[in-house]
Amino acid sequence: MLRSGALRLCAPGVLRGPRRSAAPPTRESRPPPRSFASEVIRVDLSLPNPSWSKDMRLLFDQFMKKTEDGSWKRLPSYKYVSPQRTEVKTFFPDGKPVKEDHMPQAQLFPRSLEEGLGFEYAMFHNHVENRTVCIFQGGPYLQGASGFLHGGAIATMMDSTLGVCALTAGGVAMTANLNINFRRPIPLCSVVVINSQLDKVEGRKLFVSCNVQSVDGKTLHSKATSLFVKLNPKEV
Numbered sequence: 001m002l003r004s005g006a007l008r009l010c011a012p013g014v015l016r017g018p019r020r021s022a023a024p025p026t027r028e029s030r031p032p033p034r035s036f037a038s039e040v041i042r043v044d045l046s047l048p049n050p051s052w053s054k055d056m057r058l059l060f061d062q063f064m065k066k067t068e069d070g071s072w073k074r075l076p077s078y079k080y081v082s083p084q085r086t087e088v089k090t091f092f093p094d095g096k097p098v099k100e101d102h103m104p105q106a107q108l109f110p111r112s113l114e115e116g117l118g119f120e121y122a123m124f125h126n127h128v129e130n131r132t133v134c135i136f137q138g139g140p141y142l143q144g145a146s147g148f149l150h151g152g153a154i155a156t157m158m159d160s161t162l163g164v165c166a167l168t169a170g171g172v173a174m175t176a177n178l179n180i181n182f183r184r185p186i187p188l189c190s191v192v193v194i195n196s197q198l199d200k201v202e203g204r205k206l207f208v209s210c211n212v213q214s215v216d217g218k219t220l221h222s223k224a225t226s227l228f229v230k231l232n233p234k235e236v
């Protein structure tokens with residue numbers, strides 16, 4: 001359950017009552033895939049929820065508009081919930097699950113915290129430009145220096161965005177190297193935009209880079225370059 005403190009902090013106004021504007025897309029339950037028991041519910045966590053701030057929703061809507069001509073795609077992020085187990089499954093853009101988890105409790109790290117308290121994000125990918133954009137709202141459980149996001153939390157989202165960018169272009173790969181420059185701190189519960197791109201491919205090596213900017217684009221919070229190495233098909 002979402003704690004009201006987190007909700008108030010990240011999405012001021014939400015507690016004052018329900019929104020009356022035209023209904024934006026929201027997280028919804030969908031029928032499970034055939035291989036799951038009928039009581040299992042599938043939730044796409046990359047859709048808006050009540051903890052999202054106005055900035056987060058505005059950005060989401062802007063990117064959803066960009067998906068209309070097919071140049072950008074929203075990348076879903078599913079969670080399966082059943083009476084027996086809770087599982088976050090990650091999908092490639094073609095809808096194929098990344099891999100069966102080794103443990104029933106295993107969860108994708110950025111999806112492991114409760115709604116609104118940790119990593120709230122949605123990713124969009126442009127196949128032509130080999131770019132992945134992540135809109136990210138870091139909740140109160142991600143605090144480092146007082147009032148600001150922890151560097152490890154920022155690194156997690158940079159790594160994840162770069163990872164999706166590399167994986168989408170080159171298939172299954174792992175982070176071999178990640179160099180980050182933290183330029184300006186990110187206030188807790190604010191929204192930032194992580195812009196990543198594939199710079200170069202050399203054999204199994206995928207060179208990617210990204211920057212993290214404020215919503216208005218005026219503040220450059222962080223920059224990173226990274227190397228992902230494609231795994232040998234035998235290891236995948």
Ligand SMILES: CCCCCCCCCCCCCC(=O)SCCNC(=O)CCNC(=O)[C@H](O)C(C)(C)COP(=O)(O)OP(=O)(O)OC[C@H]1O[C@@H](n2cnc3c(N)ncnc32)[C@H](O)[C@@H]1OP(=O)(O)O
Nearest residue numbers: 090091092093159160163164167168174175176177205229
């Ligand atoms: C798509 C959308 C949905 C999907 C969502 C998914 C989830 C979201 C994404 C989540 C994302 C989260 C992702 C995570 O968090 S992944 C978790 C963090 N990463 C790891 O744990 C990786 C650990 N390392 C390894 O497993 C191996 O070292 C790897 C696999 C990386 C390479 O070992 P492998 O034995 O296979 O390769 P190799 O040693 O023959 O080297 C091959 C080439 O690479 C060059 N090299 C190697 N290392 C480095 C280095 N550090 N700097 C510079 N260069 C380096 C090397 O010189 C050589 O180059 P060349 O001599 O050929 O020129």
